[in-house]
Amino acid sequence: MTITTHSPLTVTLGSSGVTPEDVVAVARHDAQVTVAQDALDAVAKVRAHIDDLAHSETPAYGISTGFGALANRHIPAELRTQLQKSLIRSHAAGMGPAVEREVVRAIMFLRAKTLASGRTGVRPVVLQTMVDVLNAGITPVVREFGSLGCSGDLAPLSHCALVLMGEGEAEGPDGVRYGGRGEPAVAELLAEHGIEPVTLAEKEGLALVNGTEGMLGMLLMAIADLRQLLTTADITAALSVEALLGTDQVFLPELHAALRPHPGQAAAADNMLRVLSNSAIVASHRINDTKVQDAYSLRCAPQVAGAIRDTVDHAALVASRELA
Structure with missing residues (x-):
């Protein structure tokens, strides 16, 4: 990515x-x-x-x-x-x-x-x-x-x-x-x-x-920074899953669509899944993995980042109306 x-x-x-x-x-x-x-x-x-x-x-x-x-x-x-x-x-x-x-x-x-x-x-x-x-x-x-x-x-x-x-x-x-x-x-x-x-x-x-251009200008730049930080956070979380020999199956889109269809959560899970696609490390333990599930900090990363993404999207909607 x-x-x-x-x-x-x-x-x-x-x-x-x-x-x-x-x-x-x-x-x-x-x-x-x-x-x-x-x-x-x-x-x-x-x-x-x-x-x-x-x-x-x-x-x-x-x-x-x-x-x-x-x-x-x-x-x-x-x-x-x-x-x-x-x-x-x-x-x-x-x-x-x-x-x-x-x-x-x-x-x-x-x-x-x-x-x-x-x-x-x-x-x-x-x-x-x-x-x-x-x-x-x-x-x-x-x-x-x-x-x-x-x-x-x-x-x-x-x-x-x-x-x-x-x-x-x-x-x-x-x-x-x-x-x-x-x-x-x-x-x-x-x-x-x-x-x-x-x-x-x-x-x-x-x-x-x-x-109100002062507020709007700062808001637009803050949104740009936050979106880049969120993408960086998704990449970092995915690499943490890889390093700790976790599974990528908890990031499948059908799971998030069925259980909690929040747009930001789905976007974060998709980012993490794409980072981990074709990972030889993830594939190496997929069949013989004896763990029941990964730690919250790994498998629930999309839920945390997703809530932030949804908040940023709301701020961006307000900013777009002001910009218009």
């Missing part, structure tokens, strides 16, 4: 959506990101609608009004860019150590995916700038504490959005830090890679931070 991973060199954002494997590829393996033309067209079309709302006399939340308790306050056109900037700056309030680079890349890629859906109201330039930052290997510094989780990963996303504005803190692809005390400004890092900072227009600050 071999453990294989799917790691595309390029991931395209478009109408077809993205997979968990795409997220891992971008977050961990620096896969390049492109934006399909149909996605850019959809983003531009919705942005035109936002512009119409911005020029309308009818109030529109986050476009011509304040946020939250200030939703009834009208914001004149000349102050709307400042409003969006202030939203990002005020919410970039994370504390503690910086989170891992792969987590930040997952956050940014997932938010770019959301922007590419054409439902957030940003201009195409905002989406393209986020993709350019990812492809340049620039990593915003996001702090560990301060997110609201299911109510919105506002702080982590705000720290990412600050970098698009040429502010905040970030690391270049070489690991050099920008934006801290005594360090060059993030705008200089962007300029080194030919990236122009974004000046946010109506709705765009809200669109950049109102999501």
Whole structure:
């Protein structure tokens, strides 16, 4: 049995959506990101609608009004860019150590995916700038504490959005830090890679931070890790059966289907049975074996690993719905 991973060199954002494997590829393996033309067209079309709302006399939340308790306050056109900037700056309030680079890349890629859906109201330039930052290997510094989780990963996303504005803190692809005390400004890092900072227009600050990409990114990578660990556990358990001169007959699919038809248990038993297939060691004692049964730790390994697999599958179902 071999453990294989799917790691595309390029991931395209478009109408077809993205997979968990795409997220891992971008977050961990620096896969390049492109934006399909149909996605850019959809983003531009919705942005035109936002512009119409911005020029309308009818109030529109986050476009011509304040946020939250200030939703009834009208914001004149000349102050709307400042409003969006202030939203990002005020919410970039994370504390503690910086989170891992792969987590930040997952956050940014997932938010770019959301922007590419054409439902957030940003201009195409905002989406393209986020993709350019990812492809340049620039990593915003996001702090560990301060997110609201299911109510919105506002702080982590705000720290990412600050970098698009040429502010905040970030690391270049070489690991050099920008934006801290005594360090060059993030705008200089962007300029080194030919990236122009974004000046946010109506709705765009809200669109950049109102999501749960922090939780989702970490969940998707945890699921990928757990699935590889579970496969490794099945292989290890099978080799333990072989080393202790156990039997492979307790892993037959008809037994598990008849007694406890849990999908995860069946998958684990199948893995172990395939590892042990054609084993000369198992075959050597199959006929003259005097043992009544193997130890629990051997014959019930699929039941233990199977319960974990079923739990991971449930988490993956939740993640797939969030990803959609």
